[in-house]
Structures are given as C-alpha cells and as structure tokens.
Amino acid sequence: MKSLTLLIFCCMMTASLSAGIPDSSDPKSESPSDDGVFVKQEEASTLVRQKRAGVAAADLSLTQLESLREVCEANLACEHMMDTSGIIAAYTVYYGPIPY
Structure with missing residues (x-):
C-alpha cells in the first residue's frame, strides 16, 4: 500500500513539473528572436577589446x-578598473608606466 501511494505521488510530481515546460517539438512554442546571435x-x-601597445601581460x-x-x-577605483580592464591598464592609468 505504501509503495502504491509513493508511485502515485511520483506520477503526480512528474506531471506537475512537466506541465510548465513547453513541448520542444511544437514549432509555435519557440519564439524567434529579432536580435539574433550574430x-x-x-x-x-x-565591442572586441583591441590589443594594447606597450607592456603585455606575457x-x-x-x-x-x-x-x-x-x-x-x-585604490578602490584602480581595483574596479583592474576587474574590468585588466591589471596593466589599471596600473598604467593610476600609477603611470610599469617600473619593470
């Protein structure tokens, strides 16, 4: 009796979880994107960052x-720029040319 109750519970869970997922074989369920990937x-x-002249990280x-x-x-501003633009660019902007 317990196994039958557990089986029914699992079936109900599966049905309720799959009810919210659209069918991938239905072509109407896919919404075309105007922006695209390309x-x-x-x-x-x-958009692509260009190679900088000067000291390379290598x-x-x-x-x-x-x-x-x-x-x-x-320096908090230098640390933020380091996270976004890289250590060499941030150091050069805030402290000048790299000493070595």
Missing part, C-alpha cells in the same frame, strides 16, 4: 603581476 563586423570590432612574471595587483588593490 552582429555586423563593424559592431563586433568596436612579458611580466607572476610575481611582478602580483606586486602590481597589490598596489592597485589599495
């Missing part, structure tokens, strides 16, 4: 990058 090349080139050792990061963490 963008024009001009838009993409402005030129610095992990110890040097960590010391720059520690200096930049003392």
Whole structure:
C-alpha cells in the first residue's frame, strides 16, 4: 500500500513539473528572436577589446603581476578598473608606466 501511494505521488510530481515546460517539438512554442546571435563586423570590432601597445601581460612574471595587483588593490577605483580592464591598464592609468 505504501509503495502504491509513493508511485502515485511520483506520477503526480512528474506531471506537475512537466506541465510548465513547453513541448520542444511544437514549432509555435519557440519564439524567434529579432536580435539574433550574430552582429555586423563593424559592431563586433568596436565591442572586441583591441590589443594594447606597450607592456603585455606575457612579458611580466607572476610575481611582478602580483606586486602590481597589490598596489592597485589599495585604490578602490584602480581595483574596479583592474576587474574590468585588466591589471596593466589599471596600473598604467593610476600609477603611470610599469617600473619593470
């Protein structure tokens, strides 16, 4: 009797969970997106970050990058820019050229 009750409960749970999910075989359930996934090349080139001239992160050792990061963490604005633009860009803006 307990197993029958458990089976009925599981069937009801399955039915209630699947009721909210649209059927993937129904073509009307898919809503077409006007924006799409692809963008024009001009838009993409402005969105993609260009390679910066100057010191590249590959030129610095992990110890040097960590010391720059520690200096930049003392300044809240530099730390925010470090999170968004990278450590080299943030350090250069707030503290000038990299000393090594």
